[in-house]
Amino acid sequence: MIGSLRGTLGDKATDYIIVDVGGVGYRVQVALSTFYVLGDLGDEVTLRIYTHVRDDALQLYGFVEELEQRIFESLISVAGIGPKLAITILSGMEVDTLVGAIAEENVARLSTIPGVGRKTAERMVLELKDKVAQLAPAVIPGGPQGVRQDVLSALVNLGYRPRDADRALEKVEDPSERFEELLRQTLRVLAS
Numbered sequence: 001m002i003g004s005l006r007g008t009l010g011d012k013a014t015d016y017i018i019v020d021v022g023g024v025g026y027r028v029q030v031a032l033s034t035f036y037v038l039g040d041l042g043d044e045v046t047l048r049i050y051t052h053v054r055d056d057a058l059q060l061y062g063f064v065e066e067l068e069q070r071i072f073e074s075l076i077s078v079a080g081i082g083p084k085l086a087i088t089i090l091s092g093m094e095v096d097t098l099v100g101a102i103a104e105e106n107v108a109r110l111s112t113i114p115g116v117g118r119k120t121a122e123r124m125v126l127e128l129k130d131k132v133a134q135l136a137p138a139v140i141p142g143g144p145q146g147v148r149q150d151v152l153s154a155l156v157n158l159g160y161r162p163r164d165a166d167r168a169l170e171k172v173e174d175p176s177e178r179f180e181e182l183l184r185q186t187l188r189v190l191a192s
Contacts, residue, residue: 006046028062031090052083078127088115099132
């Protein structure tokens with residue numbers, strides 16, 4: 001199995017690159033996030049590689065960041081998500097945003113990724129919520145405090161004064177850890 005490649009960037013397209021290693025060109029599938037951080041043609045590149053072997057093909061998937069590769073490997077462990085869809089998911093959403101959406105069980109946000117329907121998003125949340133917490137604990141929003149900050153920001157963006165929004169949030173009797181519910185309750189307090 002190929003674990004990494006270091007060579008010259010021989011060709012570059014939005015969904016794959018060619019890495020020339022000692023005269024041999026390896027075609028490597030990459031997410032857009034990896035594509036954008038690679039240099040120009042002729043530049044030296046180093047990629048972490050996931051090798052996917054099937055009966056009829058050997059495919060290489062490349063990553064600059066270790067976390068992105070780990071998230072990719074977690075995604076392909078979910079039923080119904082293969083390597084191609086996993087790369088599409090990583091291209092459709094930044095890793096930090098993806099991890100946050102899974103941790104917050106935000107199925108609606110995950111469903112906005114091309115190729116991911118509601119059922120796939122629900123499976124992602126169900127099967128990956130605990131894994132992403134272990135893989136990227138620093139990325140996951142800070143629980144109730146993080147949600148509280150998000151609600152305050154949303155209220156200010158809606159035109160409420162920060163002081164009024166903060167007071168209304170303090171008056172919420174049963175604070176939820178879910179953004180939508182906490183926002184709804186705070187808006188009720190502001191309306192009364």
